[in-house]
Amino acid sequence: MKQDTVWHFRACLKDILNNMDNKRNTIQRQLVLDAVRELGIHPTAEQVFDHIIEKYPSISKATVYRNLSQMAESCELLNIGSFDGSTHYDHNCHNHYHFICDECKQVFDIDDYFPDICARIKNMDGFDITNHNISFNGLCRVCKSKKR
Ligand SMILES: [Zn+2]
Numbered sequence: 001m002k003q004d005t006v007w008h009f010r011a012c013l014k015d016i017l018n019n020m021d022n023k024r025n026t027i028q029r030q031l032v033l034d035a036v037r038e039l040g041i042h043p044t045a046e047q048v049f050d051h052i053i054e055k056y057p058s059i060s061k062a063t064v065y066r067n068l069s070q071m072a073e074s075c076e077l078l079n080i081g082s083f084d085g086s087t088h089y090d091h092n093c094h095n096h097y098h099f100i101c102d103e104c105k106q107v108f109d110i111d112d113y114f115p116d117i118c119a120r121i122k123n124m125d126g127f128d129i130t131n132h133n134i135s136f137n138g139l140c141r142v143c144k145s146k147k148r
């Protein structure tokens with residue numbers, strides 16, 4: 001084989017492998033995103049992994065965890081903090097708040113948003129806010145009715 005041909009062959013192979021890698025990454029990201037959306041409960045990484053592994057037993061925990069944190073960094077998902085020791089994720093990246101039930105630990109969306117809250121804090125303390133995470137605690141409707 002001529003050297004040129006060898007180089008060309010190598011370049012093609014590299015392209016193919018890169019492509020396969022990209023494709024696999026895209027599929028994994030989509031799986032993770034779909035799982036967070038399908039679960040719809042502001043799931044933990046553990047819950048996302050349990051959901052995906054039912055259909056795709058070959059996926060590793062490390063892959064799921066890595067994708068979740070990467071997607072939270074790139075704002076494709078929202079990291080809503082770890083109020084119970086594990087980080088929870090949200091597919092809804094729009095500005096909204098959360099209500100966490102002290103009893104059943106469910107996370108509810110509060111679709112209200114107070115846009116002036118960041119401006120007010122900035123004015124008060126001179127902080128530059130890049131992100132905020134507000135949650136309320138208490139009893140949800142179901143748990144409240146059980147307590148009666
Ligand atoms: Zn509850």
Ligand SMILES: [Zn+2]
Nearest residue numbers: 090092108109
């Ligand atoms: Zn939410």
